[in-house]
Each structure stands twice: as C-alpha cells, then as structure tokens.
Amino acid sequence: MPIETNKNGKVNPVRELRSTENSFVKHLKEFFEEITLLTKFTFRFFKEVIKPPYEFNEFVKQSYLIGYKSFPLVAITGLIMGLVLTIQSRPTLAQFGAESWLPAMVAVSIVREIGPVITALIFAGKVGSGIGAELASMKVTEQIDAMEVSGINPFKYLVVTRIVSATVMLPVLVSAANAISLYGAYIGVNLEGDVSFRLFFAQVFDKLSFTDVFPGIIKTFFFGFAVALISCYKGYNSNKGTEGVGKAANSAVVFGSLFIFILDMIAVQVTSLFSR
Amino acid sequence: MKKTVAEIEHLNKSFGNNHVLKDMNLKLVEGENLVVLGKSGSGKSVLIKCLVGLIEPDEGKVNILGKNISELKIEELNLLRKKVGFLFQSAALYDSMTVRENLEFPLRDLKSKPKEEINELVEEALRNVGLEDVIDNMPSELSGGMRKRVGLARTLILKPEIILYDEPTTGLDPITSKEISNLILDIQKKYNTSSIIITHDMECARITANRMIILKNGTAINEGSFKELSELNDEWVHSFFK
Numbered sequence: 090m091p092i093e094t095n096k097n098g099k100v101n102p103v104r105e106l107r108s109t110e111n112s113f114v115k116h117l118k119e120f121f122e123e124i125t126l127l128t129k130f131t132f133r134f135f136k137e138v139i140k141p142p143y144e145f146n147e148f149v150k151q152s153y154l155i156g157y158k159s160f161p162l163v164a165i166t167g168l169i170m171g172l173v174l175t176i177q178s179r180p181t182l183a184q185f186g187a188e189s190w191l192p193a194m195v196a197v198s199i200v201r202e203i204g205p206v207i208t209a210l211i212f213a214g215k216v217g218s219g220i221g222a223e224l225a226s227m228k229v230t231e232q233i234d235a236m237e238v239s240g241i242n243p244f245k246y247l248v249v250t251r252i253v254s255a256t257v258m259l260p261v262l263v264s265a266a267n268a269i270s271l272y273g274a275y276i277g278v279n280l281e282g283d284v285s286f287r288l289f290f291a292q293v294f295d296k297l298s299f300t301d302v303f304p305g306i307i308k309t310f311f312f313g314f315a316v317a318l319i320s321c322y323k324g325y326n327s328n329k330g331t332e333g334v335g336k337a338a339n340s341a342v343v344f345g346s347l348f349i350f351i352l353d354m355i356a357v358q359v360t361s362l363f364s365r
Numbered sequence: 366m367k368k369t370v371a372e373i374e375h376l377n378k379s380f381g382n383n384h385v386l387k388d389m390n391l392k393l394v395e396g397e398n399l400v401v402l403g404k405s406g407s408g409k410s411v412l413i414k415c416l417v418g419l420i421e422p423d424e425g426k427v428n429i430l431g432k433n434i435s436e437l438k439i440e441e442l443n444l445l446r447k448k449v450g451f452l453f454q455s456a457a458l459y460d461s462m463t464v465r466e467n468l469e470f471p472l473r474d475l476k477s478k479p480k481e482e483i484n485e486l487v488e489e490a491l492r493n494v495g496l497e498d499v500i501d502n503m504p505s506e507l508s509g510g511m512r513k514r515v516g517l518a519r520t521l522i523l524k525p526e527i528i529l530y531d532e533p534t535t536g537l538d539p540i541t542s543k544e545i546s547n548l549i550l551d552i553q554k555k556y557n558t559s560s561i562i563i564t565h566d567m568e569c570a571r572i573t574a575n576r577m578i579i580l581k582n583g584t585a586i587n588e589g590s591f592k593e594l595s596e597l598n599d600e601w602v603h604s605f606f607k
Contacts, residue, residue: 230455230460232458235453242443
C-alpha cells in the first residue's frame with residue numbers, strides 16, 4: 090500500500106501509524122486463523138489414522154520414497170558432520186590436554202543433539218519441500234478433487250500415509266546418520282592420530298548411556314511428524330495456482346525447520362527434568 | 366415421462382463479495398445431454414462442483430439420483446459419487462501413475478474382483494475412447510486430447526449413471542474438439558448416461574446438446590434446444606452463436 094503524503098510531499102504520521110496498526114491487526118488475525126486451521130488439520134489426521142480402511146500399500150510406497158530415497162543424502166551429511174565436528178573440536182581439547190576425550194565428546198554431541206537436529210533439517214529440506222510441492226500441484230491440477238469425486242478419501246490416501254511414513258522413517262534415518270557420523274568421527278580422529286577402530290568405539294560406547302541415545306531418538310518421531318504435518322497442511326490447502334506450489338514448498342521447509350527447533354527446545358527441557 | 370436424475374433448487378453460492386450462483390434451478394432427466402453455456406466466470410464450474418459436493422452451497426438443495434447430498438454422511442456421499450462421473454477441465458490424471466494405474470484407481474474398492482476382470486475393465490474403458498495403445502504410458506507422455514480421452518475412460522470405468530463434463534474441449538484444436546464431442550455423444554448412446562456439459566464451445570454444444578441452459582451472472586436466463594436458442598432475438602445470447 091503506498092504511503093499517503095500531504096501537499097508538501099511529507100508523510101502524514103497519524104495515517105501512517107493507523108496503516109501500520111491495521112496491517113499488524115490483519116497479520117495477527119491471519120496468524121490465529123492459520124493456527125486454528127492447522128489444529129483442525131491435526132485433529133482430522135488423528136481421526137483418520139485410526140479409522141479403517143488402512144492404505145498399507147501407499148504407506149509402504151511412501152516409506153520407500155521418504156526413507157530409502159533420502160538415505161544417500163543423510164549418509165553423506167552424517168559422514169561430513171562427524172568428520173568436521175572432530176576436526177573442529179580437536180584444537181580446543183588439545184589446549185586442555187584432553188584429546189583422549191575426543192571420541193566420547195563427539196559421540197555425545199552427535200547422538201544427543203547434532204545428529205537428530207541436522208538430519209531432521211536435511212529431512213525438512215528434502216522431504217518437506219517435496220511433499221508440500223507435490224500436494225500443492227495435485228491441488229492446483231484438480232487431482233485431489235478427482236480422487237474425492239471417485240469416492241476415495243484423499244486425506245487418508247495422501248496425507249495420513251505421508252505423515253505416518255515420515256514419523257516412522259525419520260528415526261530410522263537419524264539412527265543411520267548417527268552411526269555413519271561416528272564413523273566420520275573415527276576418520277577425523279585418525280587424520281592426526283592413530284586410534285584403532287575397536288578402541289575408538291570402545292571409548293564411544295563407554296561414555297554413551299541410555300539417557301543419551303533414547304531421548305535423541307524419541308524426539309525424532311516428533312520431528313518427523315511435525316515436518317510431514319506442516320508440509321501436508323501447506324500443500325493440501327494451497328490455493329493460488331502455480332504460485333501456490335512454490336509458496337507451499339517454501340513454507341513447508343521454513344515452518345518445518347522452525348518447528349524442529351521449537352520441539353528440540355521442549356525435548357531438551359523435558360530430558361533435563363528427568364535426568365535431575 | 367422420463368425420470369429426473371439430478372435436480373438443483375434455489376442454489377446460491379458466494380465467494381466473499383462475489384455472488385457466483387444466484388437462485389439457480391436446474392433439472393437433468395434420464396438419458397439427456399444438458400449443455401450449460403456461459404461466459405468465463407459465470408459460475409458454470411461452481412455449479413457442477415456443487416452437484417458432487419466438492420463445493421458446499423450457501424443455500425439451496427442438490428438432489429442426485431433421489432438423494433439430497435447435503436443430508437448424506439461422507440461414506441454415503443462417496444458411494445453416491447461412484448455413480449457420478451466427473452471429467453475435469455485439465456483431465457486431472459494422477460501424474461505419478463501410469464494410464465493403467467489411473468484407471469485402476471477408482472476400482473480400488475473392488476479388491477474382491479480377480480485381476481483379469483479388472484484388466485478387462487481397464488482395457489474396455491480405453492477401447493471406448495480409442496486409446497488401447499497408451500495403457501503403460503505416463504500422463505506426461507500424452508497430448509492434451511489423449512489426456513482428455515484417458516480422463517474420460519477413467520470416468521467411464523465405474524459405469525456412472527450421470528457424467529459431468531467441465532469444459533471438455535477447452536485447449537484442444539478444432540479436430541480433436543470435434544472428436545471429443547462425438548465421443549460424448551457415443552457414450553450417451555452406448556451407456557444411456559445423463560450428462561451435464563459445461564462449455565463455451567458452440568461446436569461442442571451443437572453436437573452434444575439435447576437441451577441447453579444459458580448462464581449469465583450466476584443465473585439461468587434462457588433454456589431450450591440449440592436451434593431454439595440460436596434463433597432467439599437477444600443480442601447477448603446471439604453473441605454466442607456468431
């Protein structure tokens with residue numbers, strides 16, 4: 090909206106303030122509307138997921154696409170993550186004469202925090218944008234309407250299967266990424282040292298406890314659920330033609346990533362409550 | 366007297382301040398092809414989407430095969446939808462599936478049927494539209510006309526009693542448009558289906574229509590056969606026939 094000016098070309102401060110206020114109220118209203126719709130969408134998911142018939146074949150297909158097809162990217166990222174973290178941590182630990190703690194420190198960092206979060210962010214970028222764009226383009230080209238008029242529940246077929254697959258597959262990918270990342274750390278340690286495979290992993294497993302591994306994996310179920318839920322919501326409710334496809338893919342990644350950090354913060358608080 | 370298979374009474378639908386359908390009334394009788402003619406944005410597509418419950422009307426009643434669709438549960442509506450075929454303007458083929466899978470998709474509830482019988486149904490539907498050769502192709506490998514035909518085959522596979530065509534010839538060259546129009550006519554004769562054809566293509570209307578309705582600003586302003594409407598002394602209606 091153009092800013093109104095008086096005869097001398099100066100901005101009218103009262104009108105400008107009113108315009109800013111109106112725009113703020115409008116955005117606030119849109120924000121709460123969006124939250125309401127997302128909540129309804131989530132409730133609908135829980136209602137549909139327990140109700141038969143179950144789309145088992147589509148679930149398997151989506152698990153293959155979401156899980157197996159994401160594995161190479163997650164594996165490469167995991168390897169680099171472990172390698173880089175080890176190389177970066179070594180000088181600091183060396184200053185304190187604590188280089189022997191390198192495997193344990195890197196392992197705890199990877200398993201508790203870096204592995205799950207980085208993998209989930211990669212997952213949001215690859216899978217979230219894919220789901221958002223795919224569903225939005227199906228909406229734009231009336232494919233979702235076509236399913237509905239064929240008497241098939243498109244929510245169950247498209248949304249429920251994707252959310253369940255993502256929720257199940259992300260923890261599997263994170264477990265794999267953690268393992269590969271630890272192998273990357275082993276390579277990193279051996280770039281400037283000579284530690285055997287057995288000794289490295291003996292040190293790693295000596296320091297890793299159940300309270301490091303378990304919360305790190307459990308939170309990834311929530312990450313996977315959140316990423317897929319937001320991506321499906323953005324794609325399924327897209328309505329602005331081809332422009333909407335790009336927007337759906339973009340906001341799926343942005344909000345999916347944001348939710349990962351919010352959930353991670355909550356998970357850390359919950360974990361620290363139990364570990365006291 | 367022929368049975369009424371679809372009926373719309375006092376239908377109103379608005380999107381914000383845009384009043385798209387205003388007190389719309391319509392009747393479709395068994396075995397007839399009803400063409401709904403109107404300019405772009407006159408509410409034609411909204412009208413047929415209201416008929417299958419894709420869009421919920423603000424006011425009015427929609428009866429399909431004797432059932433008021435607003436009173437049906439979603440499961441009952443889905444059963445009714447299987448008796449109503451819908452050909453979308455863009456054909457709306459599922460991009461990630463082959464032609465065969467596209468046609469098998471509406472048959473998912475018939476899991477008890479043997480695979481051979483399902484294959485036969487798919488092949489028969491494709492034979493009806495003259496496209497048996499593309500059964501294993503992806504939709505992206507098909508031309509616009511072929512996509513429309515496959516879309517029509519997918520619509521036919523459940524042997525619907527009513528077929529709704531949303532601008533079936535839009536975006537096609539005159540020859541392919543004529544082929545599609547003749548196909549609509551053949552389907553009506555072969556299966557005795559009742560159809561509503563939304564179009565602004567006069568050649569399609571001439572070939573397919575038993576009866577026509579002209580929509581202007583969300584209201585039906587004229588009704589009659591192609592010949593009757595073409596002879597009307599109304600400048601606006603006449604502009605379609607020029």
